[in-house]
């Protein structure tokens with residue numbers, strides 16, 4: 001007989017988080033004792049009259065609180081399901097079923113009662129349209145009262161794991177709003193795929209993702225086996241040891257640490273026979289998956305090996321965040337095997353270690369580099385008739401990624417994707433500008449980041465790939481330009497588990513799209529998509545998507561990605577959009593909202609004020625500070641996690657981060673999109689690209705909000721918010 005196991009449910013963790021601090025200590029003591037030996041004579045199991053499951057028992061925590069556990073008649077697995085005040089705990093046990101679904105094999109919990117018609121379902125307000133919406137998508141709910149919402153057969157419902165008792169209820173649903181109102185009546189394992197179907201996913205896609213086809217007959221009494229299925233592990237976790245239990249109870253709402261979605265788990269724990277690409281809209285848990293993947297890889301490196309995993313991303317702040325969160329899920333041995341570094345830092349550290357003779361420079365952040373540009377632009381030939389902006393774009397898009405350093409190379413290089421076509425003669429007239437740039441940069445000991453990245457790739461190849469990385473995990477893959485991807489390909493040999501790349505083209509704010517295949521990364525068939533948004537409410541998600549409506553987004557590998565196949569499962573209020581006449585009035589409005597949040601007990605560090613650029617952010621923050629409200633600007637280097645105060649950040653800085661409340665301020669015409677970022681090009685292709693980057697920036701900023709999003713402007717409202 002196998003050893004006694006204790007599994008804890010996600011619902012238990014939620015219920016535990018609601019227990020007052022004083023009693024939480026007692027619950028913790030009980031859970032520790034229970035995990036140690038659920039059969040101990042010190043645990044007092046009480047039968048519950050009319051409980052939904054015969055095997056439910058209540059256990060005493062203290063005078064007021066009771067836990068609900070499932071004590072099996074046979075088998076050795078005990079489930080910890082709920083904790084609450086005595087009567088509420090009993091009521092929970094009388095309302096909730098906990099059973100293994102005969103079709104899917106998932107252990108599922110749902111509110112079970114006699115079937116009611118949807119006429120009796122609670123009414124919900126569907127009039128939650130924000131004051132201003134860009135494309136009108138936010139707040140809309142299908143309200144067709146004639147047709148059933150789902151056109152599935154009984155067999156299809158059953159295949160998804162829908163308990164037959166709720167089948168009539170689901171069949172009667174006519175709108176998304178009605179469907180949302182019966183959420184608690186369905187196991188989440190079924191609500192979710194049906195919700196995706198309501199959002200437009202095809203049955204085929206859902207079947208592939210959610211329907212279990214590999215298993216034979218399910219033994220509905222075998223909890224131990226059910227607990228090995230990914231569908232169950234999303235809601236139950238078998239506690240391995242005391243330390244893990246302690247850490248779970250200390251952060252009961254950080255579900256991502258253990259309760260992975262089956263679509264996430266399937267990506268994490270397996271051998272992949274080469275590079276993998278994981279797409280997913282904002283908040284779908286790409287970073288979470290990447291972190292668990294890194295942990296899994298670290299666990300699977302042979303003990304004696306000195307190999308390591310590189311976890312890289314694009315921004316410094318996100319790298320800090322990832323390092324911080326990895327500490328929550330990895331042992332110190334695992335951590336020691338994972339190096340977290342954003343790509344710029346990796347390149348500069350690597351080259352420094354090899355006595356690189358150049359200084360790495362970035363556009364607009366190095367005075368000498370800017371002077372060299374001014375000097376080179378003196379050489380433009382007026383007969384070519386191209387604006388200065390053309391030369392900068394040509395440098396970024398063609399010269400740097402293709403490492404063009406000779407005129408002959410420039411004659412030959414492909415300029416596919418550029419708005420202006422050039423013949424050989426024109427190229428010849430243009431070349432002196434780039435020749436001057438190349439020569440002056442060299443004389444001044446400067447290299448662009450792009451050149452330096454490719455120099456690093458060369459060095460890795462020339463020194464025989466002695467880097468000792470077994471795998472590389474890449475977050476924010478959409479912003480890795482061709483140079484970084486080319487380098488990354490060289491950092492690890494082509495082998496199983498070599499590259500794991502997560503990203504989202506909707507969030508590309510730095511670079512232009514690059515096809516991974518063009519950089520030697522071949523994902524052939526190893527591509528997956530995450531579809532459940534865990535972060536934002538559905539209202540915020542819809543609003544953020546409306547900013548990118550009707551724009552084609554790529555899949556990081558030269559093809560198109562869909563924008564319509566992801567959903568949030570949490571509901572909230574639609575974004576609050578306000579327009580003011582002056583920045584002072586806008587700051588005052590923001591302060592009032594912040595004070596209200598404070599009254600509700602929201603901590604300042606859970607609020608972030610975001611602006612497109614620093615100037616309006618600084619203006620508003622100085623007014624806020626004058627009110628005595630503490631602020632803290634998120635910058636490149638600091639670990640911000642434990643400092644108090646409202647967070648302030650530009651849109652670029654909040655990438656990859658999240659906050660309970662987000663205020664996007666100065667969403668004004670001229671700032672969003674930023675006039676000087678979009679106006680200094682005459683190339684229509686480039687202009688479109690910049691518009692897309694600007695839209696993506698606003699989309700990224702909106703999708704940082706967990707609970708609620710506020711957007712305000714002073715003066716004329718951004719055209720992105722008025723649908724123009």
Ligand SMILES: Nc1ncnc2c1ncn2[C@@H]1O[C@H](COP(=O)(O)OP(=O)(O)OP(=O)(O)O)[C@@H](O)[C@H]1O
Pocket residue numbers: 254255256259260261264280281282283284285286287288289504507533534535655656657658703
């Ligand atoms: N399995 C899960 N269970 C509970 N919460 C989860 C799970 N997966 C992700 N989350 C939570 O969802 C939020 C978004 O996750 P994450 O940052 O990994 O998403 P992302 O796809 O990388 O987002 P973005 O692209 O917008 O930066 C986080 O708060 C994370 O903790």
